[in-house]
Amino acid sequence: MASDSMDFHLKVWRQDDRESDGELVDYPNVAHDISPHLSFLEMLDLVNERLIERGDRPIAFDSDCREGICGTCGIVVNGQPHGPKRKTAACQLHMRAFDDGDTIYLEPWRADAFPVVRDLVVDRSSFDEIMQAGGYVSVQTGPKPDGNSIKIGKDVSDQAFDSATCIGCGACVAACPNASASLFTGAKVSQYAVLPQGQPERERRVLRMVHEMEDQGFGNCSNIGECQAACPKDIDLDNIARMRREYVRAAAKKGSPNPDEAEV
Amino acid sequence: MTLDPNVPEGPLHEKWDRRKENYSLVAPNNKPNKDVIVVGTGLAGASSAASLGEMGYNVKTFCISDSPRRAHSIAAQGGINATKNYPNDGDSIWRLFYDTIKGGDYRSRESNTYRLAQNSSNIIDQAVAQGVPFAREYGGELANRSFGGAQVSRTFYARGQTGQQLLLGAYGSMMRQVDAGTVSMFPHREMLDLVVKDGRARGIITRNLYNGEVERHTADAVVLCTGGYGRIYYLSTNAFNSNGTAAWRCHKRGAFMANPCYVQIHPTCIPQSGEYQSKLTLMSESLRNDGRVWVPDDKDDCDKPPSQIPESDRDYYLERKYPAFGNLVPRDVASRNAKLMVDEGYGVGPNQNAVYLDFQTAIEQKGRDYIEDKYGNLFEMYEKITGEDPYEVPMRIFPAVHYVMGGLWVDYDLMSNVPGLFVAGEANFSDHGANRLGASALMQGLSDGYFIIPHSLSNYLAENRHDLDDISGDESAFDEAEDEVRTNIQKLVDASDRNREKPSDQQSTVMDIYKRLGRLTWDNVGIEREEESLRSAVDQMRELRHEFWNSVVLPTDTDKFNKNLEVAGRVADFLELGELMAKDALHRDESAGCHFRVEHQTDEGEALRNDEDYSYVAAWEYQDDGDGQPEGWNLHQEDLEFEFVELKTRSYK
Numbered sequence: 001m002a003s004d005s006m007d008f009h010l011k012v013w014r015q016d017d018r019e020s021d022g023e024l025v026d027y028p029n030v031a032h033d034i035s036p037h038l039s040f041l042e043m044l045d046l047v048n049e050r051l052i053e054r055g056d057r058p059i060a061f062d063s064d065c066r067e068g069i070c071g072t073c074g075i076v077v078n079g080q081p082h083g084p085k086r087k088t089a090a091c092q093l094h095m096r097a098f099d100d101g102d103t104i105y106l107e108p109w110r111a112d113a114f115p116v117v118r119d120l121v122v123d124r125s126s127f128d129e130i131m132q133a134g135g136y137v138s139v140q141t142g143p144k145p146d147g148n149s150i151k152i153g154k155d156v157s158d159q160a161f162d163s164a165t166c167i168g169c170g171a172c173v174a175a176c177p178n179a180s181a182s183l184f185t186g187a188k189v190s191q192y193a194v195l196p197q198g199q200p201e202r203e204r205r206v207l208r209m210v211h212e213m214e215d216q217g218f219g220n221c222s223n224i225g226e227c228q229a230a231c232p233k234d235i236d237l238d239n240i241a242r243m244r245r246e247y248v249r250a251a252a253k254k255g256s257p258n259p260d261e262a263e264v
Numbered sequence: 265m266t267l268d269p270n271v272p273e274g275p276l277h278e279k280w281d282r283r284k285e286n287y288s289l290v291a292p293n294n295k296p297n298k299d300v301i302v303v304g305t306g307l308a309g310a311s312s313a314a315s316l317g318e319m320g321y322n323v324k325t326f327c328i329s330d331s332p333r334r335a336h337s338i339a340a341q342g343g344i345n346a347t348k349n350y351p352n353d354g355d356s357i358w359r360l361f362y363d364t365i366k367g368g369d370y371r372s373r374e375s376n377t378y379r380l381a382q383n384s385s386n387i388i389d390q391a392v393a394q395g396v397p398f399a400r401e402y403g404g405e406l407a408n409r410s411f412g413g414a415q416v417s418r419t420f421y422a423r424g425q426t427g428q429q430l431l432l433g434a435y436g437s438m439m440r441q442v443d444a445g446t447v448s449m450f451p452h453r454e455m456l457d458l459v460v461k462d463g464r465a466r467g468i469i470t471r472n473l474y475n476g477e478v479e480r481h482t483a484d485a486v487v488l489c490t491g492g493y494g495r496i497y498y499l500s501t502n503a504f505n506s507n508g509t510a511a512w513r514c515h516k517r518g519a520f521m522a523n524p525c526y527v528q529i530h531p532t533c534i535p536q537s538g539e540y541q542s543k544l545t546l547m548s549e550s551l552r553n554d555g556r557v558w559v560p561d562d563k564d565d566c567d568k569p570p571s572q573i574p575e576s577d578r579d580y581y582l583e584r585k586y587p588a589f590g591n592l593v594p595r596d597v598a599s600r601n602a603k604l605m606v607d608e609g610y611g612v613g614p615n616q617n618a619v620y621l622d623f624q625t626a627i628e629q630k631g632r633d634y635i636e637d638k639y640g641n642l643f644e645m646y647e648k649i650t651g652e653d654p655y656e657v658p659m660r661i662f663p664a665v666h667y668v669m670g671g672l673w674v675d676y677d678l679m680s681n682v683p684g685l686f687v688a689g690e691a692n693f694s695d696h697g698a699n700r701l702g703a704s705a706l707m708q709g710l711s712d713g714y715f716i717i718p719h720s721l722s723n724y725l726a727e728n729r730h731d732l733d734d735i736s737g738d739e740s741a742f743d744e745a746e747d748e749v750r751t752n753i754q755k756l757v758d759a760s761d762r763n764r765e766k767p768s769d770q771q772s773t774v775m776d777i778y779k780r781l782g783r784l785t786w787d788n789v790g791i792e793r794e795e796e797s798l799r800s801a802v803d804q805m806r807e808l809r810h811e812f813w814n815s816v817v818l819p820t821d822t823d824k825f826n827k828n829l830e831v832a833g834r835v836a837d838f839l840e841l842g843e844l845m846a847k848d849a850l851h852r853d854e855s856a857g858c859h860f861r862v863e864h865q866t867d868e869g870e871a872l873r874n875d876e877d878y879s880y881v882a883a884w885e886y887q888d889d890g891d892g893q894p895e896g897w898n899l900h901q902e903d904l905e906f907e908f909v910e911l912k913t914r915s916y917k
Contacts, residue, residue: 017475017824037537045775046540052773052819052828055764060825062330064503066543067645069428070334085648092648117474118825125451128331132443136436137395141315141714144389148350151404161397161422164429168333197395 006100007032010047012059013107015116018123022116024105031104036096040083041066041073043095059106060119066091068232071167074174075120076107081171081230089169089232109170111179113217124170126216127184133212134205135188137197156194163191165233172227172235178219183227185213186243187235193246203250204264210247211259267520267883267902270675271375276908277357280379283676287719288726295320296446298725301468301483303455303510305332307427307706308689309489310434311713316487317441319718324481325438326450326470328505333435336491336503337709340427341548341642343409343419344706346384351408355416357381362909364704367413367594368669368697369857369871370879370911371523373904375676376694380704383711388420390714394433398422409638410553411702413594413916419703424548424642430706434713453479454830455510456749458486458517458685461741464731465684469742469749473830476823478749480737485684485721488514489713492668492690494527496838496845497790498782500665501533501546507834508841511672511691519680520883520900522673522693524841525849528700528858529791530666531598534649534659535618544664545649547621548642549702552591554626554635555659557582557598559610559619566612570620570658581605589916596699596858596871597916599663603791604869606662618660627655663791667705669696669858670848673883673902677720678712681883683728686721688712693881698857752892756832757820759813772815774832781808781835785842793849794862801846809839809893840894844884847897854878866913875911879904 008031015022030047038046041063048058063073068089075090077083083093098104106120114122152160164187172183189206192198198205214220221240228237247257254262272283290298298321302313305327313325327335349355360381365372388406392398398420399407408417422429441447452473459467459480467482493508494500515521532547558578560566565573581601583590593601602619611617627635632655636643643654650660671693672680678694679686689709696704725732763771788801812835818828855864855871856878864872881902889895 035538035540038540039542042540042542045542048828049773049775052817053768053771055817057819057821058828060827062827064329064334064505065336065339066504067339067545068648069339069425070329070336070503071331072329072334087644088648092645094649094651096651121825123474124330128333128439128442128449128451131333131436132439136433136440137393138440139390139393139437140318141311141390141437141718143386144393147348147388147392147398148405150392152400153404154400154402157397157400160395161429164397164422164432165425167338167428168331191397192395195395195397197393 004035006034006036006095006098008034008098009103011103011105012119014119017118018115034095036094038095039066039091040077040093040095041091060121062121063091068092069167071169074109074122074169074171076109076174078105081109081174082232087232087234109174111173111218113179113181114170114173126218127168127170127181129216130181130185130209130212131188133208134201135209137192138201150196152196160191160195163187163235163239166235167233169232171230171232173218175226175230176219177224178222180221181213181218182221182240182243183231183235185209186239189243189246190239193242202246203254203262204259206243206246206250207254207257207259207262207264210243267673267681267900268675269373269902270677272676276374276378279375280382284719287723290722290726292320296322298322299324299483300485300487300721301326301481302487302489303468304335304489304491304691305435305438306335306337306489306491306689307431307434307709308713309335310431310438311710312487312489312688312717313447314434314437314441315714315718316721317438317444317446319722320446323441323447324450324483325447326453326455328452328454328473330452332438332449332451333432335431336506337431337706338428339503340706341424341546342411342550343421343426343703344387344430345411345418345703346388346420346707347381347418348385348388350406351417353416355418359416360384360418363414364695364701365697365909366914367701368699369873369914370697370875370906371856371904372695372697374906374908380695380708380711383715384707386715387707387710391430391433394437396422396429396433409550410592412549412552412592412598413701419550421550424550424639427706430710434710455490456513456752456833457745458514459741459745460517460682461735461739463683465682466735467737467742469745471749474825478746480742480746482735482737484725484732485686487686487688487717487721488672488691489688490691492671493838493841494665494668496781496842497665497785498779499536499541499544501530501544504543509834509837512837512841514672514680514682514685516886516888517682519682519685520673520885521670521844522881522883523670523848524845524884525789525852525859526669526698526857527665527789528595528667528669529599529663531595531602531663532621532661533664534646535613535615535662537615545645546664546666547646547659547661549595551621551639551642554630554638555591555621555623556580556625557591557619557621559605559612563609566610566616586916593916594699594701599791600860602663613660618662620658621661622658623654624658667700669693669698669700673881677723678716679720679724684724686717688717698859752833753822756818756829756836757822759816760818760820763815763817770815771817772811774816774818774828774835777808777812777816778831778835781838781842784808785845789845789849792860792862795850798846798850802843802850805839805843805846812836812839843894844897848882848884851899852878852882870914
């Protein structure tokens with residue numbers, strides 16, 4: 001049971017910018033008198049206030065909604081992306097999940113495709129590049145048939161929804177020893193593969209997105225499953241299986257796995 | 265000066281069609297030569313950028329996040345209204361329009377609100393075509409639920425993540441245009457000034473938040489979709505980076521700020537648990553479909569666990585006071601009643617700062633599976649934050665700042681009084697009057713972005729083609745704006761360097777001042793306002809602004825990622841906006857919707873409007889003191905003409 005006030009020893013990755021070398025820096029006495037009700041990021045807010053007051057540079061981290069939906073925050077806490085609690089983003093982690101006196105390691109997402117901006121902040125624009133390659137249904141703005149003219153069974157709709165809840169935080173990449181973006185890409189591919197709206201571009205989408213994923217420097221999937229374990233939305237590993245099936249199917253149907261050569 | 269909203273003539277239901285028929289067009293071969301800047305990538309921004317890109321314009325889109333998908337629309341939970349009438353419960357365009365006008369306590373522009381209701385069905389069709397996974401019935405049709413202020417079920421939803429799914433749909437459409445080469449994306453950029461040349465908006469100045477570079481961007485028109493300024497309260501349901509700076513800089517360049525005191529306090533949020541809390545979390549209004557709000561009958565029971573308070577000793581005060589709408593009264597009514605209960609000593613929870621939202625009846629009647637399917641992720645979120653299981657123990661909730669109805673003034677074409685500056689979504693003031701109904705923000709953002717801006721902006725470009733000459737970033741208007749941006753950043757650095765020399769008890773961090781600003785705004789321009797405290801708030805805002813500049817210390821590296829520097833600039837702007845909010849609330853000597861002046865209430869404690877004197881939009885013009893700070897504001901009025909609805913006292917009884 002957590003007491004009302006806790007002290008922590010922080011070890012934080014400090015790196016001034018993308019080009020600099022980084023190092024783990026010890027902060028034995030800054031995270032003191034911490035209430036267990038604080039969220040992890042509020043603990044960092046407080047630590048930063050103390051650092052600023054004494055004229056030190058605060059720890060750079062990013063966050064936005066602080067309710068686990070925007071995907072901005074992301075810190076590797078004690079080796080685990082988003083920390084020790086399952087299905088919980090770093091912003092929803094509370095200090096009651098730790099014990100008084102714990103040493104806590106804080107590091108950025110580590111992947112070639114996610115260069116460090118500063119300290120714990122990384123650049124995830126590679127995810128946008130993957131989305132740009134096909135993470136949508138190509139429809140123009142304008143008059144459309146009535147929403148109920150496309151009937152979709154509740155089971156199919158729920159399945160698509162489960163894939164669509166990915167928040168694009170990148171924890172899956174950080175958790176993967178190959179720094180693969182397969183769970184992220186697979187979730188988007190799956191959402192549209194099961195929905196009728198996604199059918200016309202089904203082959204083109206998977207071929208283009210998978211190739212973009214490789215071009216961005218993400219690794220391949222070797223079925224380890226850490227990605228799902230780290231995912232704050234519990235996106236299922238089945239999404240990767242589906243993506244592969246879709247990929248093979250598309251390559252066979254369109255004559256090539258290469259989107260530039262395939263007839264898509 | 266009386267403002268002309270530029271509303272088309274004719275019957276309400278023909279206005280928008282007539283206006284569209286009269287709009288001038290830009291020929292397809294000319295569109296790629298027209299540059300449009302869209303600032304913000306939430307629902308309004310992403311849908312504007314996608315639609316304008318599809319039309320063939322050369323679009324540049326900017327956001328403060330590392331990816332456009334992170335915009336705060338993503339956090340909207342409950343749903344989006346539309347007049348489909350799928351449940352066959354008597355809904356129509358007129359009814360959604362009427363509910364929205366009434367919900368806004370007759371302080372919105374009739375024509376805009378009607379158009380919003382007209383567009384609502386198209387939004388659902390558009391989103392379905394994009395593959396947005398709305399909730400479905402077993403037969404495959406779209407599902408609906410109810411929201412406050414309505415007696416029909418017209419809200420479409422995707423579990424408790426409707427904003428996320430709609431935003432990913434709009435973001436996807438925008439990314440498709442990035443791929444097509446019509447939209448260029450500039451993430452992690454903060455807009456720090458609007459460039460006005462010959463009286464027209466012709467570009468923006470941004471700061472790259474990763475490396476501090478100050479950049480110039482030219483355009484033929486600018487669309488501002490930067491959301492609301494609710495973070496002025498520090499504690500709110502808004503995201504950490506949401507802010508009012510882009511709108512405020514436009515205001516200081518001449519755009520009028522309309523009804524800034526209209527702020528929505530959402531009734532169902534998780535109450536504050538401690539001093540260091542950084543934000544409040546919303547629990548969707550949709551929960552009031554199945555949750556019942558209550559407090560103990562007896563104050564002495566407030567400390568007891570809720571399970572030990574029998575049914576007979578509970579006061580379901582919303583059901584008691586408003587039998588017709590019950591737990592689904594509009595947000596302003598629900599919020600004020602929750603505050604009333606807590607103020608009178610009926611607050612529950614460890615800090616006695618909450619009321620219960622109880623699902624026991626619904627779980628008994630409909631089963632746990634039903635509740636889990638509808639609200640599963642909300643219940644999980646509640647448990648993560650509070651450590652309590654809402655399937656077993658009722659939720660504790662309290663009102664929190666959630667949305668601002670006020671914003672930059674726009675005419676019917678969504679153009680501000682600065683030609684070429686369009687404003688869409690929460691950033692404009694237009695559709696919700698003094699109170700927004702639930703599930704209407706998503707609707708407005710997408711109506712503006714998909715279905716209005718593309719047409720009205722095209723018309724502007726076509727009509728003004730002879731005045732929109734080629735523009736280069738080297739022109740003096742850009743020099744001047746960039747200089748000002750650099751000066752503003754340097755002022756913060758210099759202030760910090762100066763203040764570091766002072767004794768530590770005379771230093772404040774940015775967050776110290778920010779929290780005090782939030783408290784000051786909440787206490788005086790919050791759920792209830794009154795003359796004396798508003799007067800004092802105006803003075804206190806000025807004093808706090810002075811204190812900010814004379815005590816603030818912050819990390820001063822301007823060429824790196826520096827969150828404190830970003831926030832310092834936003835707080836400096838909020839400290840000016842706060843004064844205007846208090847002034848606006850003071851000047852509006854009536855109650856209307858969320859603007860509840862204690863001096864003006866009915867015998868039953870409801871908001872009492874004064875239609876004779878205040879049936880207008882208050883649009884404020886900024887006056888500079890010559891040193892970059894506000895000297896004061898001039899009031900301009902847009903009279904609200906109610907041609908089609910009769911003004912009544914709202915009743916939800």
